[in-house]
Amino acid sequence: xxxxxxxxxxxxxxxxxxxxxxxxxxxxxxxxxxxxxxxxxxxxxxxxxxxxxxxxxxxxxxxxxxxxxxxxxxxxxxxxxxxxxxxxxxxxxxxxxxxxxxxxxxxxxxxxxxxxxxxxxxxxxxxxxxxxxxxxxxxxxxxxxxxxxxxxxxxxxxxxxxxxxxxxxxxxxxxxxxxxxx
Amino acid sequence: xxxxxxxxxxxxxxxxxxxxxxxxxxxxxxxxxxxxxxxxxxxxxxxxxxxxxxxxxxxxxxxxxxxxxxxxxxxxxxxxxxxxxxxxxxxxxxxxxxxxxxxxxxxxxxxxxxxxxxxxxxxxxxxxxxxxxxxxxxxxxxxxxxxxxxxxxxxxxxxxxxxxxxxxxxxxxxxxxxxxxxxxxxxxxxxxxxxxxxxxxxxxxxxxxxxxxxxxxxxxxxxxxxxxxxxxxxxxxxxxxxxxxxxxxxxxxxxxxxxxxxxxxxxxxxxxxxxxxxxxxxxxxxxxxxxxxxxxxxxxxxxxxxxxxxxxxxxxxxxx
Numbered sequence: 001x002x003x004x005x006x007x008x009x010x011x012x013x014x015x016x017x018x019x020x021x022x023x024x025x026x027x028x029x030x031x032x033x034x035x036x037x038x039x040x041x042x043x044x045x046x047x048x049x050x051x052x053x054x055x056x057x058x059x060x061x062x063x064x065x066x067x068x069x070x071x072x073x074x075x076x077x078x079x080x081x082x083x084x085x086x087x088x089x090x091x092x093x094x095x096x097x098x099x100x101x102x103x104x105x106x107x108x109x110x111x112x113x114x115x116x117x118x119x120x121x122x123x124x125x126x127x128x129x130x131x132x133x134x135x136x137x138x139x140x141x142x143x144x145x146x147x148x149x150x151x152x153x154x155x156x157x158x159x160x161x162x163x164x165x166x167x168x169x170x171x172x173x174x175x176x177x178x179x180x181x182x
Numbered sequence: 183x184x185x186x187x188x189x190x191x192x193x194x195x196x197x198x199x200x201x202x203x204x205x206x207x208x209x210x211x212x213x214x215x216x217x218x219x220x221x222x223x224x225x226x227x228x229x230x231x232x233x234x235x236x237x238x239x240x241x242x243x244x245x246x247x248x249x250x251x252x253x254x255x256x257x258x259x260x261x262x263x264x265x266x267x268x269x270x271x272x273x274x275x276x277x278x279x280x281x282x283x284x285x286x287x288x289x290x291x292x293x294x295x296x297x298x299x300x301x302x303x304x305x306x307x308x309x310x311x312x313x314x315x316x317x318x319x320x321x322x323x324x325x326x327x328x329x330x331x332x333x334x335x336x337x338x339x340x341x342x343x344x345x346x347x348x349x350x351x352x353x354x355x356x357x358x359x360x361x362x363x364x365x366x367x368x369x370x371x372x373x374x375x376x377x378x379x380x381x382x383x384x385x386x387x388x389x390x391x392x393x394x395x396x397x398x399x400x401x402x403x404x405x406x407x408x409x410x411x412x413x414x415x416x417x418x419x420x421x422x423x424x425x426x427x428x429x430x431x432x433x434x435x436x437x438x439x440x441x442x443x444x445x446x447x448x449x450x451x452x453x454x455x456x457x458x459x460x461x462x463x464x465x466x467x468x469x470x471x472x473x474x475x476x477x478x479x480x481x482x483x484x485x486x487x488x489x490x491x492x493x494x495x496x497x498x499x500x501x502x
Binding site for chain 1: 201208211215226233240327440443451
C-alpha cells in the first residue's frame with residue numbers, strides 16, 4: 001500500500017515536471033517567435049532605410065553619375081512602362097514610388113505618370129505583382145503590414161531652349177515600402 | 183531477514199530505480215532540447231547576420247565617389263559563403279556560419295540572403311573575424327553598378343603602376359601593402375606586368391585608356407586561370423575566384439544591356455521635346471551585344487563602349 005502510494009507520488013511528480021517543462025518550452029517558443037518577428041521587422045526597416053539612397057543613385061533612375069538623390073524624369077517615365085516588369089526581382093524593397101510634391105501633392109489630385117500633368121510614378125509594387133499572379137487576393141490586406149520610408153529628391157530632365165541645354169528640376173519625394181510581417 | 187525488511191528493501195530499490203530512469207529520461211530530453219534549441223538559435227543568428235551583411239554593404243558602395251573602403255568586424259570568427267547565380271539580373275546569395283568551440287567547428291550556415299542589386303566579388307568561402315570591403319564603380323561606358331570587393335586575406339602589390347598605387351593608397355586599405363611586402367605565408371602577392379607572383383596582372387590597353395592607364399583593360403592570371411577585365415573589374419579579378427568573377431560579370435553585362443534600353447527609351451523622350459541625340463543606334467548595339475556577354479567578350483565590347491562614350495561627350499544633349 002505504501003509502495004503504491006510512493007509510485008503514485010512519483011508519477012504525479014513526473015507529470016508535474018513534464019508539464020512544467022512543456023510550459024517553459026511554450027513560453028520560450030512564444031518569446032522566440034516574438035523576437036524573430038521583431039528582428040525580421042527591424043531588419044526590413046533597416047534594409048528599406050539604407051536602400052533609399054541606393055535606389056536614388058541607381059543608374060536606371062539617377063540624373064547622371066555626379067548628382068546624389070537626383071532622379072531623371074525621363075528614366076522614371078521609362079521605368080513605369082513595360083521595362084519595369086524586367087526589374088521585378090531586382091528591388092531590395094517591397095515598393096518604390098516617386099511623388100512630385102511641388103505644387104503640393106494631394107491624394108485627391110493624384111495622377112499617375114506617364115500622362116499629362118501627372119504627379120506620381122509607381123516604379124514597383126510587390127503587392128500589385130502578387131495580385132496580378134493571384135487576382136483573388138485582396139490588395140488592401142497586403143498593404144496593412146507594410147511601412148513606408150521616404151526622402152526628398154530632385155526630379156530633373158534635360159531641356160533645350162534657344163540652343164541652350166539646361167536641367168529643369170522639381171522637388172520630389174522617393175518613397176520605399178518595407179514589409180513588416182509575413 | 184524478516185519479510186517486512188525484504189519488502190522495504192524492494193520498495194527502496196523500486197523507488198530509486200524509478201527515479202533514476204525518469205530522471206535520466208528528463209535529463210536526456212532536456213539536453214536534446216537544449217542542443218536543438220542552440221542549433222536553431224545559431225541558425226537564426228547566422229541568418230540575421232547574413233541579412234545584416236547585405237544591409238551594411240549599402241553605405242559601403244562607392245556611389246559617386248572614385249571608391250570607398252570599410253571594415254566589418256565580427257565578434258567571433260565567421261565564415262561567409264558567397265554563391266552567385268547568373269540568370270538575367272542574377273543574384274549573390276550570402277550565408278554566414280559562426281565558428282563553434284563545442285562539437286563540429288563549422289556548423290551548417292544560416293539561411294542565405296539573396297542580393298539582386300549588388301555585385302559581391304569574393305572567394306566562395308571566406309573565414310575570419312575582420313572583413314575588408316571596398317567598392318569601385320563600374321562604367322561601361324555609362325555607370326552600371328558599384329563593385330563590392332570583400333576579402334579577409336592580406337595582399338602585397340609588386341611593381342604597382344603609379345595610377346593604381348595612388349588609388350589603393352588613397353583608399354587607405356589596410357590589407358593591401360604596396361611594395362612593402364612582409365613575405366608572410368598568408369600574404370598573397372600580386373605582380374603587375376610580370377608573372378612571378380600568386381596573382382599576375384597584365385595590361386593591354388593601347389588607346390583611349392582611362393584612369394588605370396595600360397591596365398584599363400587586360401587579364402589577370404590566378405590559380406592557373408585567366409580572367410579578362412576592363413576598368414575597375416581588374417580589382418574584382420584579383421580578389422574574387424574565377425567562378426564568382428565570371429558569374430558577376432555576366433550579371434553586370436545583363437544590367438548594362440537593360441540600362442542601355444532605358445537610355446534608348448530616354449533618347450526617344452528627349453528627341454520628342456527637341457533635345458536630340460543620335461546615340462540610339464549605338465545603344466541598341468550595346469544592348470544586343472551585352473545581353474549574353476561573358477567575361478571573355480569584355481575587351482571587344484569595351485572598344486565599342488569607348489567609341490560610344492566619345493559620341494556621348496560630343497552630344498549637346500548627352501544621355502549620361
